[in-house]
Amino acid sequence: MQEHLQHPVFKTISEVSDLEGVKTFVIGGFVRDLFLERPTTDIDILVIGSGIDIAQKVAARLGKLKVSVFKSFGTAMFKYRKMEIEFVGARKESYNRDSRKPIVEDGTLEDDQNRRDFTINAMAISLNRATYGQLVDPFNGTGDLKQQIIRTPLDPSITFSDDPLRMMRAIRFATQLQFKIYDETFKAISVNKERIRIVSMERVADELNKIMLSDRPSIGFKLMDLTGLLDIIFPEMKAMKGVETIKGQSHKDNFYHTLEVLDQITPNTDDLWLRYAALLHDIAKPLTKRFDPTAGWTFYAHNHVGQKMIPKIFARLKLPLNEKMKFVQKLVYLHMRPIALIEDEVSDSAIRRLLFEAGDDIDDLMTLCEADITSKNRERAERHLRNFKIVRRKLKEIEAKDQVRNFQPPVTxxxxxxxxxxxxxxxxxxxxxxxxxxxxxxxxxxxxxxxxxxxxxxxxxxxxxxxxxx
Structure with a gap:
């Protein structure tokens, strides 16, 4: 492993550790991503002793770098050459039933690896000169990486009961890496799902956002559904699941349709809030679903009702109640407008009104609407996409000619x-x-x-x- 530890910070840590007579290791995500050949800018250093002390001495040797110290957590961190390096002393943890905050004691390398969430995050590489580059992998994390498995080092029920946020982390890693959650680990999430209620919603939302920003966020939502976490964290999404049939007429499963739209929009945007607009565009369909004997299934005004639901959802998930939320509301409200345009001949008047209402968000709205085409009828889907290209062209033509985007009438x-x-x-x-x-x-x-x-x-x-x- 020595060839992967050429960054100057590792050599300096090695020298300081040997001078101070302490053992140090690089551990966790950096090691995992090393094997996965994924880029990373975070380095976690485990010290069998005082992480703060070693951090300060390494920083001084690298050029009197500014060190941020968090005494209550026993950690210290500094930035060096675009890398963020965090030092922590090895520790042993125990938990009370009603809290995910551990009781922390000084520990050994073994103690620290035992407390890690997953085998792929428990691997450590020695930085001391005598054993430099030596891998310490007591739970066969390398094997789990090869088999693409998410698994806890110890009993998963205890792991998840002690710190229930790890259930969301398991789903997040399975989504980001497109790995399978080990059967025993998966069952333990289902058994312990109610424990997620003791975790602050801010922490849950942080994991949810990482799922949203992955290449295939649908994986995470399907896993949350299968484990029962979706019912607790996002009941509005759970309510979308299922198909009802009356007089031989069925509507599509809006849960799976939504996840398809979400996956289809991800190659076209890294904007978290545009992805949330995709996730929530049909969120009101369960509330507006009606069966009309002549028209079949209808979801009248689901865009309007959905727009009104979003502030409550954002508040519960501790998402920002600012212009980000208003952006999502706006796109949810307008998401049916472009599809209505392509069903008929596109008039200049309709284009002007769409430009006026969407303003600077018109391109994002069109991206959402194009992702919303999930028809299995290939000819129909291709026709809609061709028509959307016409709408996009006319939007540019009308905007260039009439300048109505965000316009204020010239007479006040x-x-x-x-x-x-x-x-x-x-x-x-x-x-x-x-x-x-x-x-x-x-x-x-x-x-x-x-x-x-x-x-x-x-x-x-x-x-x-x-x-x-x-």
Missing amino acids: GEMIMATFGLSPCQEVGVIKTAIKDAILDGIIHNNYDEAYQFMIQKGQEMGLSIKDPS
């Missing part, structure tokens, strides 16, 4: 009141809306002169008189 409410001698009233809003609609419908161009003349005409139609300027 204050101008309307001044022209007709009005105080704030309903008539002002009617005229302002009429000007906006005239521009979007292509009746007038988006400029002051035409908008002003239209205002005069509309006011006179409503029986208003122009105020004498004198």
